[in-house]
Every structure is written in C-alpha cells, then in structure tokens.
Amino acid sequence: MNVKEHVLKRLEEQLQLHGHLIGVAAGSGMTAKYAEIGGADFILALSSGRFRQMGVSSLGGFLAYDNSNDLVMSYASKELIPIVNNIPVIFGLQATDPTIELAEKLNEIERAGFAGINNFPSVGLIDGQFREALEENGMSYALEVDAIAMANKRGLFTVAFVFNAEQAEQMMEAGAAVICVHLGLTVGGSLGAKKILSLQHAKNLAMEIFERCEQFNRPVIHMIYGGPVNKPIDVQFMYDGTSIMGYIGGSSIERIPTEQTVTQITKSFKKSDDFHYDELIEKIIDGMGSQRDYIEFVKKYIHLHYMDQIQLRDIAKILSLSSSYLSTLFKSEVGMAFTQYLIEFRLNRAVDILKKQSLPLTNVAEMVGYPNYAQFSVIFKKHRGVSPKEFIESNINKR
Known part of the structure; x- marks a missing residue:
C-alpha cells in the first residue's frame, strides 16, 4: 500500500465516522500540534501560513519576500513533521517556481517525510494583466496540474486547489485525490481580505465545480477553503444540500482566533479590576x-x-x-x-x-x-x- 492509498483509507474511515473531514493549514508547530489534538485529518504546510505567524497577510506567500518552497521546507521539516504523529502533512508546492526541477523537488519532499503535495501558492488566485504576463512566460496553472499528476503517479497524496470548473476537470484528469474549491483569501479578522464573496455565491460555485467532477465517475474527496467561510456555522451552511465532504481552514483556525484571543486577554490584564475571565471568553466568542x-x-x-x-x-x-x-x-x-x-x-x-x-x-x-x-x-x-x-x-x- 503506497502513501496515497494509506491516507485515503484513513480519510474514508473518518468520513464514515464523522461525516466530514477537516484540514488545517498550519504555519507553526503549535498550530499543527493542537489541530491534531482537536481532530484535524491532515495538515497543509503553506508559505502563507508561515507569513501569518509573522503577523502579516497571507499574501506574503505570493510575493518575492522569500522563496516559497524553501520557506515551507525549512519550517515544516523542523516544526510539523517531528510534531505531527498520526495524521499526514502535505507540502504546499509552488510548481511555477522556475528555479526547480520538479522531479528532484518531489524526491526532496518525499525524503523529508511529507505524505503528498498541494498546489500552493497558486496562480489561480491571480488575475488581470499580471496573470496574463505569468502565463505568457510559462508560469501557468498547467504547471500545477503537471505537479499533481507527477505526484499522483508516484503514489503521493494530492490536494488540488481549483478556482473554476475547467481547472477541476484538469485536476481530475491529473488524478488528484482531493479537489478543494479555493474561494479566495479568508474574510475576517484584522488581516482578512476585504472583498467579500457571499456564502450563497460561494456555495453555488462549489456545487458547479463538484458537478463537473462527478462526470468523471471516479471517487474523489470534495472540500472547500477560504473566502467567506470562516465559522463552523458557515461550514454547515456550505455542507447542507451539497456533496462537500470537508473544509480546510487556515486563517479561520490559526490567525483569526489568535488575533481575537491575544488582543482581548492582553486588554484584560491591562485592566487591574477585570477578573471576569469566563465572561471575557464569552465576549471573545460572541464579540x-x-x-x-x-x-x-x-x-x-x-x-x-x-x-x-x-x-x-x-x-x-x-x-x-x-x-x-x-x-x-x-x-x-x-x-x-x-x-x-x-x-x-x-x-x-x-x-x-x-x-x-x-x-x-x-x-x-x-x-x-x-x-x-x-x-x-x-x-x-x-x-x-x-x-x-x-x-x-x-x-x-x-x-
């Protein structure tokens, strides 16, 4: 049984037990550790997650502040692989990086102990003239599809971020184990994206994409990520009446709760007469x-x-x-x-x-x-x- 088959077997068991899956994009060992304790089914190691831990926007993963692949390998091999014991860790691979040789990079990822890859940062989040320029210079979404296909043939577990039905079709042909509809940067918190995609719009998009996937008549896990979905009740709304099998959280699990809790707890210590800790936690939740x-x-x-x-x-x-x-x-x-x-x-x-x-x-x-x-x-x-x-x-x- 290769890595992909082993991970799929475990996820199928979790689906039968709990009905849905949860993935967590973790930028630190602490997030990964407690996500596993909380019941996460897999961890994504993404450069944007690391930038979140630095206190800056997830968009840092899309700019030349650091080499995305090197950054992921550096922190994830030191903090995630040694900490996470019972669930797979997936490497966020920037396949459009012109400085890598894909086969060798996949060898490196396997040797480090990762169970598979995810196409991130993805050019799917970029549009306009900059996207056109990237495509013209060969840095296209097609390279991400090639990476998923190559990893799949090696028996690695693959999580494919897609942004429309056509990309979903390409990733299905590549053999992706998970098709995850990326709904955009997570809305919410002080660093959240300002553009709001309504929940109903997001739900319609996901349903359209997964209907295209079902035409391939092969099993694949349907998941969603980001956008306006940042609370458990939002996720339930997305689940209702759809084939969505799970949710991957990044900012919603790692950044937003940290922003709220650290801010409010610090304020409570600042006020010497504030001893209503339970009431404070309730305010944080309902804030x-x-x-x-x-x-x-x-x-x-x-x-x-x-x-x-x-x-x-x-x-x-x-x-x-x-x-x-x-x-x-x-x-x-x-x-x-x-x-x-x-x-x-x-x-x-x-x-x-x-x-x-x-x-x-x-x-x-x-x-x-x-x-x-x-x-x-x-x-x-x-x-x-x-x-x-x-x-x-x-x-x-x-x-």
Whole structure:
C-alpha cells in the first residue's frame, strides 16, 4: 500500500465516522500540534501560513519576500513533521517556481517525510494583466496540474486547489485525490481580505465545480477553503444540500482566533479590576461591534433557537439596531434574505431528522420550529419539491 492509498483509507474511515473531514493549514508547530489534538485529518504546510505567524497577510506567500518552497521546507521539516504523529502533512508546492526541477523537488519532499503535495501558492488566485504576463512566460496553472499528476503517479497524496470548473476537470484528469474549491483569501479578522464573496455565491460555485467532477465517475474527496467561510456555522451552511465532504481552514483556525484571543486577554490584564475571565471568553466568542459581527450573531442565534419562534425584529432589539437595517445588512452579507436563510436552515435540520429517525411528522415539524404541521408541509413541498411524507417514502426506497 503506497502513501496515497494509506491516507485515503484513513480519510474514508473518518468520513464514515464523522461525516466530514477537516484540514488545517498550519504555519507553526503549535498550530499543527493542537489541530491534531482537536481532530484535524491532515495538515497543509503553506508559505502563507508561515507569513501569518509573522503577523502579516497571507499574501506574503505570493510575493518575492522569500522563496516559497524553501520557506515551507525549512519550517515544516523542523516544526510539523517531528510534531505531527498520526495524521499526514502535505507540502504546499509552488510548481511555477522556475528555479526547480520538479522531479528532484518531489524526491526532496518525499525524503523529508511529507505524505503528498498541494498546489500552493497558486496562480489561480491571480488575475488581470499580471496573470496574463505569468502565463505568457510559462508560469501557468498547467504547471500545477503537471505537479499533481507527477505526484499522483508516484503514489503521493494530492490536494488540488481549483478556482473554476475547467481547472477541476484538469485536476481530475491529473488524478488528484482531493479537489478543494479555493474561494479566495479568508474574510475576517484584522488581516482578512476585504472583498467579500457571499456564502450563497460561494456555495453555488462549489456545487458547479463538484458537478463537473462527478462526470468523471471516479471517487474523489470534495472540500472547500477560504473566502467567506470562516465559522463552523458557515461550514454547515456550505455542507447542507451539497456533496462537500470537508473544509480546510487556515486563517479561520490559526490567525483569526489568535488575533481575537491575544488582543482581548492582553486588554484584560491591562485592566487591574477585570477578573471576569469566563465572561471575557464569552465576549471573545460572541464579540460584536462590526457589521460582520452582527451577522455572525444572527446566524448563531438561528443555530441555537431555530426550533423556537424567531422574528428578525426581536434579534434587532437585542443588537439595538433597526430591523430594516439588519435585514438589509443580512442580505448583503449572506446573499439571501433572513427569512429564506431561516427556512433553509430549518428544512435542512428537518431533512437530517427524517433521514435518521422515524418520528411522527408533527413532532418533526415542531422540532424545527413549525408547531403548525400544515404550514410545515406546505413550506417543505415548496422548497424540496415533495411533501415530508413523500420524502420519507423516497428515502426508504433508496435504502
């Protein structure tokens, strides 16, 4: 059994046990160590992760501040390989580097103990005239595809970042074990990218790409990375109704929590009369202040209270905002109206229950916030195309 087969076997077991996979792009041994303890399924060693640990933007990995491949080899071979014991570490390979000979670089990566490669930094994150100039000089995405193909033939585990359906098709042909839709730089925190791709837009893009992958009729792991997805509840939204099997976190797991926690804890020590540590941690988790914080609060509120009666005006009162302002803000940030988001969330929970448990339909309706079964049935059929009863019957026939 080669490295790729061994890793795939383990990931398939984790999918059966937990339903989804988690990868972590770690820029330090500390992140990797605690990510493994927390249940991460694999670690990505990326130059941008190292720049995050320096306190600068992930974009540092795309500029000539350091040689990306040398930087990854330097820190990952010293901090990640010796620290991570039971899960694979994947090397972020910049295949467009004109100073390397690809076969020899893969030999070096194998000798150092890495289980495989990921195409990063990727020219897929670059557009405009600079992208055209790179392509004209041979530094193209095609080199990244070649690297994945060569690593796959060697029996290495491969994680392919793709940015559109055409690239996904190329990486499928190259034999990538994981197709990961890269949704752009992670939004959030003081160093986050400013351009926001709505969750609904991100979900549509991922579904389009994975539909193209399914045409190849071979098993492949579907994952997502970056963009507007930076909270567990965002990941759940992306999972619902899609074939997405996992999430890879970089800034969302490593940078943003560190920014928030270190800042707030330092402030608490600065205040000599602040001894409410538990309350402080709660504020860190729920911390509000920016427009994005308000939206996170609304989504979290829905997650906790979807089985109860929920009115946007009540949430607006909690936040001391007008309901019209909060409604406009929510639609702008999330890509759908509050009511639509709430309905989708409730129906996805109902589908989960109907698939796993045999309960009276009136009880299921009440469990997801619809005490009136007739209303639940009408909404379910409108959005799912069948009644709850018909859904159960079709699900039984598939077993």
